[in-house]
Amino acid sequence: MSADPAIVIAAARAWLGTPYHDQASTIGAGCDCLGLARGVWRQIVGHEPTEIPPYGRGWGEIGQREVLAEGARQWMIQIDPLEAGPGSVVLFRMRENGIAKHVGILTGPDSFIHSYERLGVIEQPLTTAWQRRIAFAFLYPNPES
Template sequence: MRTEACINERVVAEALSWRGTPYRHQGRQRSVGCDCLGLIVGVWQGLYGKAPAMVPDTYSLDWAETGADGLLLQAARAHFRACPSSPEIGVPAPGNLMLLRWHENAPATHCAIALPQNRMIHAYERHGVVVSALNRHWRNRIAGVFAFPAHI
């Protein structure tokens, strides 16, 4: 259990180091620009030294509307450990990856990392990498919760 707490602390610290990075579609560079997936890839690289194999070189702004339903969830299941995510459990543990839907019954197309105190960090178009409240609005959009691996 201590290993999991340690990796979660490292995930939170690495993610917070990206705060203020401008939004850039397909970007993956801290302080230069990233999108929500680029933030997750950047945190992964900060932890493990290399990008996960799941990341495509390019993807369109409307990739989820072009038959990509489930791609983000499939990739998360392949590279992260699934965690329970029912409303009864409450807020995901700090350091957990959350996949979110923009609309009920839509595919998961947004990524964020849970932070302490019911907050999350994510890259948001027109805002960049920001810390937001993990309020009911966002919790209702959670499609999956995943833990970063202790090591790869």
């Protein structure tokens, strides 16, 4: 069973305005896109189940392994990206042949929250350009199930 989307969205919105900081995950002080998803995990589910190893910042990274998706698959509920709705965590492939390297949380059918370099945590429209980049989608598990 998955976490209540309204609770996920409220937790994510609490991070709005948090400055961008590579590989950080501290509300109000700094986070990157993965740090935002990790912080919401801590608010919704509890303690993080694993340490996150250092990772590269390059959105255009090419490789055979979808490392971010593999990690999410271990702890979250994977769904078809076409079924992703509010409260879903989506992974974006920023380059056509690249691996998924950016994370956002859907807040509505046409909006999402993410941490973006120079802008920090923002909520913005899920434009067609963003929609077509969604490669994977996941739900936070319900901590009570």
